[in-house]
Amino acid sequence: MATVGQRGASSPRELTRMGDRISFVYLERCVLHREDNAITAEDAQGVTHIPAATIGTLLLGPGTRVTHQAMSLLGDCGAGVVWVGERGVRFYSGGRSLNRSSSLVEAQAAKWANRRTRLDVAREMYRMRFPNENPDGLTRHELLGREGRRVKESYRREAQRTGVPWNGRIYVPGEFSAGDPANQAVTAAAQCMYGIAQTTVTALGCAPGLGFIHSGHELAFVLDIADLYKTEIAIPIAFNVAAESVDDIGARTRRAIRDHVNKSALLKRCVNDIKHLLLQETTLDDPDDIDIVTLQSDEGEVESGRNYADQDDIEVPW
Incomplete structure (x- = not known):
């Protein structure tokens, strides 16, 4: 089993778009762990593998325990996590953005x-x-x-x-x-x-x-x-x-x-x-899986990854 330190974060193209995911999965009375890029749910009946990148929200009911590695994977995949109480609903959620654009x-x-x-x-x-x-x-x-x-x-x-x-x-x-x-x-x-x-x-x-x-x-x-x-x-x-x-x-x-x-x-x-x-858009076809970083200037956004200092007239104090 790969550890958190051995596996890098998923790239944008490896993650399932939000609109194509399973809405939520409900689990109770089991232990959640991680095996590669899947969440494993182990109970008295055995072990079930759930591809983490396909989950929208994971509902954890009574009797569930979850490991640090499982939560790390869920966060990396942008999945939400909600704890559901025995006689009511407790709401806690986490995840990362799947959209690399701001x-x-x-x-x-x-x-x-x-x-x-x-x-x-x-x-x-x-x-x-x-x-x-x-x-x-x-x-x-x-x-x-x-x-x-x-x-x-x-x-x-x-x-x-x-x-x-x-x-x-x-x-x-x-x-x-x-x-x-x-x-x-x-x-x-x-x-x-x-x-x-x-x-x-x-x-x-x-x-x-x-x-x-x-x-x-x-x-x-x-x-x-x-x-x-x-x-x-x-x-x-x-x-x-x-x-x-x-x-x-x-x-x-x-x-x-x-x-x-x-x-x-x-x-x-x-x-x-x-x-x-x-x-005011209604389509999902924009390239939101591409990392684009720009810099803000007085003239608008400019290309990042370069130094704009003019060493002839700007003193750098360090």
Whole structure:
């Protein structure tokens, strides 16, 4: 088995694009280790090999232990890691950017830093969630009010469709069982979407903390992106699961979300949506696997890898 010191970091061309990955893999009661470029999961049934570069997010359930080398490989491959608690969801994630270009994070920072463009992105996010409405001209407060009403309507609509009782959203951090079955399913679905969104945001090299709707949290932009799919995917699936049975509702919700996300190619759509919001692009064909480094000057960007000092008129103090 190659050690961390013996193996170099994967090159951009060796890594699977975010949009082509498995959305997430859930594991519990096993020991995770590394064998070459695969994660091994060992339990009483034997050893399972999982190609690390194909994972979007790894969900670690109760009874899992993970080695340093396994985490090193997951970070190198840009995979997110989420610890899932027995009676709720604990969210921790890590990974490296798969995008060697800084174009996305620079565009994000530029749009975020300007109040007008920040509001423009927030309106576009609303338009993407509710395409039959025109948010042009709405203030932030009006956007929040409309979004809140649409989400409440979604809860009521899904409750009526599935016949599941609904008395409002109840969520107590750290107390998964505090809510009824429908609320538990909604919580489990939401946390899965957060994991997928954070892994995608991180893999594209964006800044998780620079949100356009959410603010003041290290995952503000992650919450923005996850919310794009709340009323379309997370809430309907949660109510479907709650309508089927109240048994093992957290695990069943995760499996239902996973199956839908993989079938619908949500990761590829998520990548496209982020690029659309920040760059007004909708394709995945840009050369984001090429390392290009430039230097900033008063005239714009210039070629790196050379010394621009004129030794005749510039004194170098060292």
